[in-house]
Amino acid sequence: MALIGFRSTTVADESAILAVLQEAHETASASPMLDRRHLHWKYWEPHEGWRGSRSYVLTKDERIVAHAAVVPATCVWGTNRIDILHVVDWAARPDARGAGAAIMQHLGKLADAIFTSNGSAMAFQLLPFMGFKASTTTVTDYVRPVRPWLYLRELGAHLSWRPAARSLRNAFWAVRAPSGTRDTRRAREISAEELATARIPWPMPKYGSAVLQRPSSVMSYWLRCPAVPMKLYAVEAGSNAEGYFVLAFAPGQARIVDCWLDSDAPSGWDALLNLAVEQARRHEEVAEVTATSSEPLLAHALERCGFHARFSRPLFVRAASGVRLPDVAIRVQMLDSDAAYLHNGMRHFLA
Numbered sequence: 001m002a003l004i005g006f007r008s009t010t011v012a013d014e015s016a017i018l019a020v021l022q023e024a025h026e027t028a029s030a031s032p033m034l035d036r037r038h039l040h041w042k043y044w045e046p047h048e049g050w051r052g053s054r055s056y057v058l059t060k061d062e063r064i065v066a067h068a069a070v071v072p073a074t075c076v077w078g079t080n081r082i083d084i085l086h087v088v089d090w091a092a093r094p095d096a097r098g099a100g101a102a103i104m105q106h107l108g109k110l111a112d113a114i115f116t117s118n119g120s121a122m123a124f125q126l127l128p129f130m131g132f133k134a135s136t137t138t139v140t141d142y143v144r145p146v147r148p149w150l151y152l153r154e155l156g157a158h159l160s161w162r163p164a165a166r167s168l169r170n171a172f173w174a175v176r177a178p179s180g181t182r183d184t185r186r187a188r189e190i191s192a193e194e195l196a197t198a199r200i201p202w203p204m205p206k207y208g209s210a211v212l213q214r215p216s217s218v219m220s221y222w223l224r225c226p227a228v229p230m231k232l233y234a235v236e237a238g239s240n241a242e243g244y245f246v247l248a249f250a251p252g253q254a255r256i257v258d259c260w261l262d263s264d265a266p267s268g269w270d271a272l273l274n275l276a277v278e279q280a281r282r283h284e285e286v287a288e289v290t291a292t293s294s295e296p297l298l299a300h301a302l303e304r305c306g307f308h309a310r311f312s313r314p315l316f317v318r319a320a321s322g323v324r325l326p327d328v329a330i331r332v333q334m335l336d337s338d339a340a341y342l343h344n345g346m347r348h349f350l351a
Contacts, residue, residue: 177306254280
C-alpha cells in the first residue's frame, strides 16, 4: 500500500515543486512565476502571522504528487476575527488522481477558513466538491485605459478588425474618463524602511464590510516582491495621512492592488483613485490601470473615476466546523492573493 504524507516544504524541495507546477500547468521554465527568487519570497521568506514555510506538498511514497501554498491573513468584522488562507500555486500531477482535493483537505485544517476568488474555470467547478460554498461577496475586476495607442502597438502586424475595434473602444473609454477634480490631497511614496514609523491608517472593520488586516510588517513583505515592482503611497491632507494605495507594475499594467481611506466620503475616495491613476501615468509603458473591488464603497468610486467593470465572480469559502463567517461583504483586494503579481512576462490587457 502506498504511503501518503502531507508536510510543509523547505528550499531543498524547490526543484521538485517546480517540476509539479510545470507539469500541472504546462508553464514554461522561463516564466517569471517560476523564478527562484520569487519562489523563495513567496514560500519561505519570513511573514508575520505565519510560522515557517507557506508551501505544502502531498507525497506518495516520498514522491511529491501535489503542491499548494497559502497567503495568510486575519479577517475582522465587528468584534469578531478569524484566521484565513488564500491558496495559490495549487497543482497536482496528472497521474495522481484525487491528490489536488486531498491536499486542500489538509490545508483546511491550518486555519479557520479558506477563501478564493481566483482560478481557472475547471478549478471553480471543482471547489463545491471540496467543501467550498459561494459566499454573498462578489469580486469584480475593473480597468481604466490611460494610453489606448499602446494596445495597437502591441498588436503590430497582426492587427485585425476585432482587436482594432477593441482598441477604439478603449480609446473612447480613455477620452470619456473624468480628468479628476481639484483636491488638496497628495500622494507621497512610503518606502519599506519608512513603514515602521509611518502613520498610515490601515483598514478597519467599518463602512459596512469585513476587512483583512494589514500589519506594517506584512506590507513591507509585499513591497519586496521580486516578480513586480510595488510602491506604497500615503494619501495625505496637510500633514495627516487619510489613507493609502499600493501600485504593482506588471507588463503594460499598473494594478491598484490595495487601497484604503479612513472615510466613507465619496469625494475622498475619488481623490484617492485619481491620485493612483496620476502616479500610474508617470510610467510610460502603462496602457491601463486595473483594480479589484468586493464592496460598494470602492466599486462606486471606481465607476465614478472612469473604471469599467470587466469580470465578476463569487468569493468561495471553505470554513472549519463551527467557525462563524462574516455576515457582511468581505473586502478583498489583489494583495490578498497572487493576483497582485501574476504575469507571464508578456502584456495581457484586461480592457
